[in-house]
Amino acid sequence: MRWRPDVAKTPDGVLFQVLELSRMWEADDVREYVINQLDRRRVSIRPVQLISIAKEYKIRTLFTYAFARLVKSRLDDLTANEYKMMDGETWAAVLKAQSVIRTHRGIVGCEEPPMVHAPACVGPEDCSLDWKQLWWNQMGRFLFDGRNPQPYKDAVQRFEEVGAIGRVSQECWRSMMITVRAGLAFQKEDMFIERTAKREADQLLL
Secondary structure (H helix, E strand, O other), X not given: XXXXXXXXXOOHHHHHHHHHHHHHOOOHHHHHHHHHHHHHOHHHOOHHHHHHHHHHHOOHHHHXXXXXXXXXXXXXXXXXXXXXXXXXXXXXXXXXXXXXXXXXXXXXXXXXXXXXXXXXXOOHHXXXXXXXXXXXXXXXXXXXXXXXOOOHHHHHHXXXXXXXXXXXXXXXXXXXXXXXXXXXXXXXXXXXXXXXXXXXXXXXXX
């Protein structure tokens, strides 16, 4: 019988130890194997731990993934030990990125997409006014909920469930929801996070 251990059942800590052994013995093939295994299970590993490992062993792909994931996370959910696992330079980059995103979300949440009225709209001025109020009272609330702020995708889904209210015509509502679902404003947020993660990888993994 050949010995064929089930790598999928190997604890994360063991993989970290093997990664250290690969560095000690300069075993590049072992290093790449472990990195592939960590990449497969990266969703189940806490982002702070991934960043710590990625910085220690200079693994760019894991760092950029974990950094982007941490930027999107609520820092209040981290444990006391996790706060100690990252250095000040990395924390500064995460906090700065989150500050930029909060500002961007505030702009998007307060400034509704310009209403494009359907030909059948009988009261454009009233329709635009109620659309503005609807956006702030609903979409803004979903995005800025202090206890549970919603990601844009989830906020859009909840906003769509609300439906047209007041003097917003159904035709205008359906037309505007196409724009809202496209989420062009929030695509910039994802692009910013991706660029920031790559830039920090270049600077911190030297």
